[in-house]
Every structure is written in structure tokens, then in C-alpha cells.
Amino acid sequence: MEPLIIDNLKIYKPDKNLELIKKIGLLILGIGVIMLLVSLTGVSAIAPTLFLFLSFGLSIIGALTYCIPVYKEAPPGIKNNKIFFNSFTSKGTIAWFVGIIITGFYVLLYWFPNLLENWIRLLDSISYSFRGIKSDQWFLYGTFYTLAILVMGIKMIIKYRHNRYQIIRTLSVMFFQLGFAYLIPAILLKLNQPEFYFSYFWPLKYHYLFPGTVKGLFSSGGIGYFMIFWGVVMTFIATPILTYFYGKRWYCSWVCGCGGLAETAGDPFRHLSDNSLKAWKIERWMIHSVLVFIVITTALLWINSAMKGTVLGNSSLAFSKTYGFLIGSVFSGIVGVGFYPIMGNRVWCRFGCPMAAILGIIQRFKSRFRITTNGGQCIACGNCSTYCEMGIDVRAYAQRGENIVRASCVGCGICAAVCPRGVLNLENGNPNERYNLES
Amino acid sequence: MELLVIIGNxxxxxxxxxxxxxxxDMKITVISSESKYFFARTALMYIYMGHMRFEDTKPYEDWFWEKNRIDLVYAHVDRIDTDNKLLIMNNGETINYDKLVIATGSHTNKFGWPGQDLPGVQGLITLQDLKLLEENTKDIKHAVIIGGGLIGIELAEMLHSRNIHVTFLIREYYYWDNILPKEDSQLICKEILQHGFDLMLKTNLKEILAGENGRVRAVITDEGDEIECQFVGLTPGVHPNIDVVKDSKIETGKGVLVNEYFETNISDVYAAGDCVEIKSNREGGRNRFEQLWYTGKMHGEALANIICGNRTKYDRGVWFNSAKFLDIEYQTYGFVSNVQREGEKTFLWQDSDMKHSVRIVYKEDDNSIVGVNVYGIRLRHKVFENWIKEKKTVSYVVHNLREANFDPEFYKNYEPAILEEFKKQNPEMENSILNENTFA
Known part of the structure; x- marks a missing residue:
């Protein structure tokens, strides 16, 4: 036999220069974070633009410098090496530290925004430029949120550069966050129109179909009518139709901002989701309770409104405020994001989101979507179950040769990506053949 | 109540x-000295690489076994007394059985190399091997792997993930070329080199040398080269683990000898999985060893039926297997010989990136397909199984390849390029496909 001839071979070897670049990236990121903390004291007021660059700017540059060279380290492919050895990604000290920091940020944001005043002022110039008004705590939050999705989205794309489903899906969540959840609401404000998020619908954005909001939009005329129309159509018509054709993924892992953050900034924590049967039981009780709660709240508010406040009186406000506090702030924010490094990246989506509950019910009972299992090829390794952010025990189905039809599946496609034997595939097809039950 | 005892979990x-x-409803007891709970051996590599924890490799939660009334015994069987239907455990206790299954798996092959039992030299099969590997590879720089099979390349990937430099010593001309055709092996060789491993082909191990501390220091090849290393991985294949039956009346060859019903020479004693040697039903035919995850599972399904009174012959159906060679996924359906057999022809397409390839083997006389090897593209098991059973022609398969595609959405379609290449290699077949379609 002739000898092995190989030309144009790109060999991946440990590269000191790459390590150096990554270290420089970390250093810049570190400086950026320190400058952010420094800005909190108020010194940034002397030169807001400079401090904006030194804090936000350097953090972004540092983070990108750190994560972009990764593509040169090893050939494209699944490289989850050392995830369970790393303190940050395996509930170690660093994870708890980061979790506490994020949780703390949410506490300040919701209840002590005045302590964040100097950060808010830092963003005034940007806020004026496309919102036409000064910055506030929610603009600060939106900016952080959008930056997290964009920067970590780039990291996600590099990590899954061999996987076009992941690339396109990540670009999609980056697009919807930047456009629909950041720029468009800001521009609407500048045009003296109601601030409206076209990528969020009732019941996730629960007050969009509250009588108060609807009346408010009604009074703002033309564009207000469109917003009401959009909200109603998306909730009651587009959601069932799109979910029938594509599963809940069209929203949860392609459009939604909560999903967008979970899929980008939350990607390093997806394996922390509990995939025990017990967790599944708790999940079903919780998420459907929240759905019932918000449906009843909305219905009561409308009845009350129709009867001119005779049913609930002033307590209607208290009712919706309770929901806002418990579910909107504590659950979706503090637990949902703050606990990423401890409980995984989809805690809110899995246990709390009423929109996910509705999408899930449709997906479970009337949808073309399923994860197909490829014959007998499963080796039961468990990568799919480990990396399922919704805590679905994917392997339990795959090793029996059954397709996966589950209410909670957000169709992120990671199970199919990490499967070493090509057993899993996200598909839309004939709903009558979606289970593939053999024995 | 009847008691079924299974040795090996x-x-x-x-x-x-x-x-x-x-x-x-019979009573079921499963005995293992490896681990109390069943875990997926296929995932041992992911524990070492930090992709998963041991907990994550268990396909069933711990409550599953009690709920299904399957008793788990974490102990070692020393001896089987088939006359008294008794198992003698290494702690002196005994366990009775009415029906017994031996499913003890494999051991690593060792070919009597000097130094093969030195500290720092090991194979990788069991959970204990993995623990040993953790100790053996702590803070080391360089490892040598002997034998290029499926475990070898996984072990190489594992060590590489810990920044240990790997030298791969392979006896064959190309990686795994006793199974894979030459061009396929070359594709994998390229993948191995690209990951930065040293690949020494056509090289045999001669000796493993010890250092002053008594641990492995280097290996010597048959060419006389000395390679410094602190670890040697032995992965030149496996053989049945028949330790437990050695002093019993159960008949053995290289494995526990069974017929096609997994019955041994002793009634009520069965064996399945890696440890068996299935006797040929043809005069002078070769006995079979099937040492894959899939065959273990299929043996298990078939034998469970037999034990429950449905005595049907084991039929493994259309052959299939899969593996992942570093970043390249591999699937095979039907039979693809490493060297083209008499009366068979091959259609081969390889992408210029050497990461994607399809090889279809078909019969010369009627062009019906015999098997397929595919790299970097996922295929539907069911579709290919049916095509092979239905003896579809190679041109039918190439024209309808999209139907068998199982890649994630938005992946590049290689089918047009494959078809193009097929037409180029077989211009004469285009006419026949037209006819086939007309009458279909």
C-alpha cells in the first residue's frame, strides 16, 4: 500500500500566542469591570463619555478578545471539556459568587434603583441619542441585557461554528433582542409614541392585555390601535398557528428575550438543569399554576373594568401588582437569571413562564414538531439529557427508540448537537406519526 | 417464585x-462488582473529559430498580456451582438461582509485551479502569496509545482534553483498516493528525520500559525507536471475560460458548453480550464474537424473550454500527468490507474538506446495495435498513439520498455533489435509473 499522503493539513497545537491574547482579553475585561464599579461612585460624572468607554466599552472589547480566539484552539466540534471541573460552570465558589452578584443587581434594580443612579447617568448620552429622553433604570437594564445577548451570542456562534442550526438560531435571538426589544421601543419613545415591545406578548408581558394598558394604547391613536391588534393577533392567532407548524421553539429559542439570554449568556450553565422525574413533577405544577393565576387575574381585571370597578374596587390594582412582584420581578428576574450558575439557565422558562405554558400545551397536543430518534443508534451515553436546559431526560426516550414529544422542549437543538451518534433530530412532520412508538 | 440471577450489570x-x-413476574437479581447501579459504559470518556459526571451516565434514576423489583447486588461472584444452582461470592456468601445469565463483558487484550503490567500501563473498559486512569495520568505530559480501534481513539481524545500529548502506535497500515476501507481510514488518519496527535502507522510495540520509580518511562517500537512517556494505554481490542465460569462445568472457548438461543451446555444457564462466543450453525463455520453496545442490547432483548418462554432464534437483522472519531461521526449500515469482496463494487464520494464521505458497496450483477459507510453526514437508520432489505440499486439510493438524510436543519446538502460524482463515475447507470423510475 502507498504511504499516507496528506496535504494542506491544518494542525491544531497548543499556541502560546493565543493564550496570551486570551489573557489580554481577560485583563481588558477586568479593567472594564473595575471601571464599572468605579463609575458607581459617581466620579464618572466628570467625563461621562470617557467613563462610558472605559467601563462598558472595555468590558465588551475584553470579552470579545477573550472568546473570539477560541476558534483557533481546536477544530470545530463539540468541546465541552472540563465543564464539570470548572468552578464557574459546576456550581463552585465562583458560580455562587457570580450568582449572588447578579441577584444583588436585580434587587438594586427593582427596589433600590437610586443606588444605580451613577450607572444610569452614564447612559444618558446614548439614551438621548435614540430615545430622546434621559436614561432610567430600565434603559440601564435593557442595555446590559442586550449587550449580554450580543457578546455571549458571538461566543455561542463561535462555539457551535460547525452547526448551522445553532448559528442561525443565535443570530435570530440577537436580532430580536437588539431590534425588537431594544431599538424599536427606544425609537418609539423618541417619536412620542407608547414604548412597546413587539417581541413580547400576553401572558409573558402580562399587562399587554390588561384593560389599563389596552385603554392607554387606544388613547394614543393610530399606532396604538396597531399595537393592540398586534398583541391580540400574536397571542390568539399567530401563537397557535406557529406552534402547530414549528413547535414552541419559534418563540422560546428564536424570538423571546428571556430565551435569548438563556441561550447565549446562559449557555455555559445548561447542564445544571435538574433532569429528575421529581423536577418534572414540580415543573408541571408550578408553570400551570402561574398560567392559571395570570388568566384569572386578567379575566378579573376585565370583568372589573366592564362593571366599572364594582367587583374588585381598588383591589384590582393590588392583584396585578402582586403578580408583578412575585412573578415578574422575583421569579423571572432574581431566580430566573440570578440563579443561572446554580440552577441552570431556564429556571424561569421551565417553572414560571405562562407563555411557555401555553406554547407547551399546544406543542404537546397539537403540533408537527418532535425530536426524532434515529432507530437503534442510541448508546445511552446521556449527553442529551445532561445538556438539555429544560431538564428533559432525552435519553430515556432515545434509548427506547421513541421520539421526544414534550411540552417543555424549547427546540434549542443542543441535544442533537451533543449527540455523538447522530441519534436526535428536530423535525416538523406529520402529527400522526410524531411518536414513533414501536414496542 | 422463580429466581433469575444475572451476573453483570x-x-x-x-x-x-x-x-x-x-x-x-419472576424474581430478578443483578449482581455486579463494578458498580451498584447501571451506568452507560459508552460515557466513561465524557466523565474523564468533564462533559458529564458519573451521576449523568446512569440511564435510570436510582429509584427505578426498586420500583421495577429488580434487586441489585454489589458484590463479586467467585464461582458457579451448576449442580446445586449456586453462586459462591468472594465474601463466602452464596446465592441460589433458578435461571442464570452470565453477562460479564470484556477484558483488554494483552499480547505478552514485556512491561505490559507496569504501573502506568492500562486499558479502558470498566469504571475501575477510569479511576485508575485518573491516577495514572495526573500531571503527565506524554502518553502512548497502543492499538488503533474504537477505544484507542476515544482514549486519545480523552488524554488530549487534559493537554496530554498523545502518540498513537498502530500496527496496521492505516487507522482501523482491518475494518475500514483504505480511503475511509485515511480520512480518519487525517482527522487524528489535525488534532495534533503523533500517528505512527505500521508500528508494533516491542517493549514497555520502567523508570527508576518502577513506573512506565518509555516504549520501544519494533523499529527500535524509544518514545518517552509517562502513560501507556493498551487498546488493541478486547476478549470475553470468562473468569467467573473457569472452574465450572459451563463450556467455554475464547468466550462462554452459546448457541443461537444464548443457551450454554448447562440447562437454565445462559450467557449474552461481550462475553459470549456464538457457535456457528454451519459445519466448519466461524464462531461469532459480538462486542458492541448495540449487540449487547440486542442479545439482551432476544434472551429476555427466550427466558420468558418465547424461544426464538437470535437474529441481529441488518448490521449497523456507529462511532465518533474525534469530530467526525461515522455510521455504517449493512456490510462494508475493508477490502472489496468478489462480485461487489464500490461507489465512493469524499468531500474536498476530508470531513464528509459516503461509500456505498453494491453487487456487481444487479447493482443492489450491500452496505454503506458514512462520515460527517447523519443517515436515517430505518430508511437504509429498508433499502438494504429491499435490495435497492445503488443508483436508486444515490438519487434518493435526501430521503435518508438525518442532519440538523439548515445543514449543507451534500446530495447534489454526491449525485454528480456518481454520474461521473457511472455514466452508463444513468440510463438504467431512468428506466427504473419509469416503471416504478
Whole structure:
């Protein structure tokens, strides 16, 4: 036999220069974070633009410098090496530290925004430029949120550069966050129109179909009518139709901002989701309770409104405020994001989101979507179950040769990506053949 | 109540326990000295690489076994007394059985190399091997792997993930070329080199040398080269683990000898999985060893039926297998010989990136397909199984390849390029496909 001839071979070897670049990236990121903390004291007021660059700017540059060279380290492919050895990604000290920091940020944001005043002022110039008004705590939050999705989205794309489903899906969540959840609401404000998020619908954005909001939009005329129309159509018509054709993924892992953050900034924590049967039981009780709660709240508010406040009186406000506090702030924010490094990246989506509950019910009972299992090829390794952010025990189905039809599946496609034997595939097809039950 | 005892809780043993429980109420006990709970051996590599924890490799939660009334015994069987239907454990205790299954798996092959039992030299099969590997590879720089098979390349990937430099010593001309055709092997060789491993082909191990501390220091090849290393991985294949039956009346060859019903020479004693040697039903035919995850599972399913009274012959159906060679996924359906057999022809397409390839083997006389090897593209098991059973022609398969595609959405379609290449190689077949379509 002739000898092995190989030309144009790109060999991946440990590269000191790459390590150096990554270290420089970390250093810049570190400086950026320190400058952010420094800005909190108020010194940034002397030169807001400079401090904006030194804090936000350097953090972004540092983070990108750190994560972009990764593509040169090893050939494209699944490289989850050392995830369970790393303190940050395996509930170690660093994870708890980061979790506490994020949780703390949410506490300040919701209840002590005045302590964040100097950060808010830092963003005034940007806020004026496309919102036409000064910055506030929610603009600060939106900016952080959008930056997290964009920067970590780039990291996600590099990590899954061999996987076009992941690339396109990540670009999609980056697009919807930047456009629909950041720029468009800001521009609407500048045009003296109601601030409206076209990528969020009732019941996730629960007050969009509250009588108060609807009346408010009604009074703002033309564009207000469109917003009401959009909200109603998306909730009651587009959601069932799109979910029938594509599963809940069209929203949860392609459009939604909560999903967008979970899929980008939350990607390093997806394996922390509990995939025990017990967790599944708790999940079903919780998420459907929240759905019932918000449906009843909305219905009561409308009845009350129709009867001119005779049913609930002033307590209607208290009712919706309770929901806002418990579910909107504590659950979706503090637990949902703050606990990423401890409980995984989809805690809110899995246990709390009423929109996910509705999408899930449709997906479970009337949808073309399923994860197909490829014959007998499963080796039961468990990568799919480990990396399922919704805590679905994917392997339990795959090793029996059954397709996966589950209410909670957000169709992120990671199970199919990490499967070493090509057993899993996200598909839309004939709903009558979606289970593939053999024995 | 009747008591079924299974020795070994790997995929074969556990599949038997689960499938018997589905059909029958008999008492079931599974004995293992490797781990109390069933885990996926295929995932050992992911524990070492930090992709998963041991907990994550268990396909069933711990409550599953009690709920399904499958007793787990974490102990070692020393001896089998088939006359008294008794197992003698290494702690002196005994366990009775009415029916017994031996599913003890494999051992690593060793070919009597000097130094093969030195500290720092090991194979990788069991959980204990993995623990040993953790100790043996702590803070080391360089490892040598002997034998290029499926475990070898996984072990190389594992060590590489810990920044240990790997030298791969392979006896064959190309990687795994006793199974893979030459061009396929070359594709994998390229993948190995690209990851930065040293690949020494056509090289045999001569000796493993010890250092002053008594641990492995270097290996010497048959060419006389000395390679410094602190670890040697032995992965030149496996052989049945028949330790437990050695002093019993159960007949053995290289493995526990069974017929096509997994029955041994002793009634009520069965064996399945890696440890068996299936006797040929043809005069002078070769006995079979099937040492894959999939065959372990299929043995288990078949034997569970037999134990429950449905005595049907084991039929493994259309052959299939899969692997992942570093970043390249591999699937095979039907039979693809490493060297083209008499009366067979081959269609081969390789992408210029050497990461994607399809090889279809078909019969010369009627062009019906015999098997397929595919790299970097996922295929539907069911579709290919049917095509092989239905003896579809190679041109039918190439024209309808999209139907068998199982890649994630938005992936590049290689089918047009494959078809193009097929037409180029077989211009004469285009006419026949037209006819075939007309009458179809």
C-alpha cells in the first residue's frame, strides 16, 4: 500500500500566542469591570463619555478578545471539556459568587434603583441619542441585557461554528433582542409614541392585555390601535398557528428575550438543569399554576373594568401588582437569571413562564414538531439529557427508540448537537406519526 | 417464585432484567462488582473529559430498580456451582438461582509485551479502569496509545482534553483498516493528525520500559525507536471475560460458548453480550464474537424473550454500527468490507474538506446495495435498513439520498455533489435509473 499522503493539513497545537491574547482579553475585561464599579461612585460624572468607554466599552472589547480566539484552539466540534471541573460552570465558589452578584443587581434594580443612579447617568448620552429622553433604570437594564445577548451570542456562534442550526438560531435571538426589544421601543419613545415591545406578548408581558394598558394604547391613536391588534393577533392567532407548524421553539429559542439570554449568556450553565422525574413533577405544577393565576387575574381585571370597578374596587390594582412582584420581578428576574450558575439557565422558562405554558400545551397536543430518534443508534451515553436546559431526560426516550414529544422542549437543538451518534433530530412532520412508538 | 440471577450489570445484563420484567413476574437479581447501579459504559470518556459526571451516565434514576423489583447486588461472584444452582461470592456468601445469565463483558487484550503490567500501563473498559486512569495520568505530559480501534481513539481524545500529548502506535497500515476501507481510514488518519496527535502507522510495540520509580518511562517500537512517556494505554481490542465460569462445568472457548438461543451446555444457564462466543450453525463455520453496545442490547432483548418462554432464534437483522472519531461521526449500515469482496463494487464520494464521505458497496450483477459507510453526514437508520432489505440499486439510493438524510436543519446538502460524482463515475447507470423510475 502507498504511504499516507496528506496535504494542506491544518494542525491544531497548543499556541502560546493565543493564550496570551486570551489573557489580554481577560485583563481588558477586568479593567472594564473595575471601571464599572468605579463609575458607581459617581466620579464618572466628570467625563461621562470617557467613563462610558472605559467601563462598558472595555468590558465588551475584553470579552470579545477573550472568546473570539477560541476558534483557533481546536477544530470545530463539540468541546465541552472540563465543564464539570470548572468552578464557574459546576456550581463552585465562583458560580455562587457570580450568582449572588447578579441577584444583588436585580434587587438594586427593582427596589433600590437610586443606588444605580451613577450607572444610569452614564447612559444618558446614548439614551438621548435614540430615545430622546434621559436614561432610567430600565434603559440601564435593557442595555446590559442586550449587550449580554450580543457578546455571549458571538461566543455561542463561535462555539457551535460547525452547526448551522445553532448559528442561525443565535443570530435570530440577537436580532430580536437588539431590534425588537431594544431599538424599536427606544425609537418609539423618541417619536412620542407608547414604548412597546413587539417581541413580547400576553401572558409573558402580562399587562399587554390588561384593560389599563389596552385603554392607554387606544388613547394614543393610530399606532396604538396597531399595537393592540398586534398583541391580540400574536397571542390568539399567530401563537397557535406557529406552534402547530414549528413547535414552541419559534418563540422560546428564536424570538423571546428571556430565551435569548438563556441561550447565549446562559449557555455555559445548561447542564445544571435538574433532569429528575421529581423536577418534572414540580415543573408541571408550578408553570400551570402561574398560567392559571395570570388568566384569572386578567379575566378579573376585565370583568372589573366592564362593571366599572364594582367587583374588585381598588383591589384590582393590588392583584396585578402582586403578580408583578412575585412573578415578574422575583421569579423571572432574581431566580430566573440570578440563579443561572446554580440552577441552570431556564429556571424561569421551565417553572414560571405562562407563555411557555401555553406554547407547551399546544406543542404537546397539537403540533408537527418532535425530536426524532434515529432507530437503534442510541448508546445511552446521556449527553442529551445532561445538556438539555429544560431538564428533559432525552435519553430515556432515545434509548427506547421513541421520539421526544414534550411540552417543555424549547427546540434549542443542543441535544442533537451533543449527540455523538447522530441519534436526535428536530423535525416538523406529520402529527400522526410524531411518536414513533414501536414496542 | 422463580429466581433469575444475572451476573453483570452492563447493557446486556440490564437489558435482560428490564425486558424480562416487562413480560414476567419472576424474581430478578443483578449482581455486579463494578458498580451498584447501571451506568452507560459508552460515557466513561465524557466523565474523564468533564462533559458529564458519573451521576449523568446512569440511564435510570436510582429509584427505578426498586420500583421495577429488580434487586441489585454489589458484590463479586467467585464461582458457579451448576449442580446445586449456586453462586459462591468472594465474601463466602452464596446465592441460589433458578435461571442464570452470565453477562460479564470484556477484558483488554494483552499480547505478552514485556512491561505490559507496569504501573502506568492500562486499558479502558470498566469504571475501575477510569479511576485508575485518573491516577495514572495526573500531571503527565506524554502518553502512548497502543492499538488503533474504537477505544484507542476515544482514549486519545480523552488524554488530549487534559493537554496530554498523545502518540498513537498502530500496527496496521492505516487507522482501523482491518475494518475500514483504505480511503475511509485515511480520512480518519487525517482527522487524528489535525488534532495534533503523533500517528505512527505500521508500528508494533516491542517493549514497555520502567523508570527508576518502577513506573512506565518509555516504549520501544519494533523499529527500535524509544518514545518517552509517562502513560501507556493498551487498546488493541478486547476478549470475553470468562473468569467467573473457569472452574465450572459451563463450556467455554475464547468466550462462554452459546448457541443461537444464548443457551450454554448447562440447562437454565445462559450467557449474552461481550462475553459470549456464538457457535456457528454451519459445519466448519466461524464462531461469532459480538462486542458492541448495540449487540449487547440486542442479545439482551432476544434472551429476555427466550427466558420468558418465547424461544426464538437470535437474529441481529441488518448490521449497523456507529462511532465518533474525534469530530467526525461515522455510521455504517449493512456490510462494508475493508477490502472489496468478489462480485461487489464500490461507489465512493469524499468531500474536498476530508470531513464528509459516503461509500456505498453494491453487487456487481444487479447493482443492489450491500452496505454503506458514512462520515460527517447523519443517515436515517430505518430508511437504509429498508433499502438494504429491499435490495435497492445503488443508483436508486444515490438519487434518493435526501430521503435518508438525518442532519440538523439548515445543514449543507451534500446530495447534489454526491449525485454528480456518481454520474461521473457511472455514466452508463444513468440510463438504467431512468428506466427504473419509469416503471416504478
Amino acid at each position: 452492563g447493557i446486556a445484563g440490564i437489558t435482560i432484567a428490564r425486558n424480562v420484567r416487562k413480560q414476567h
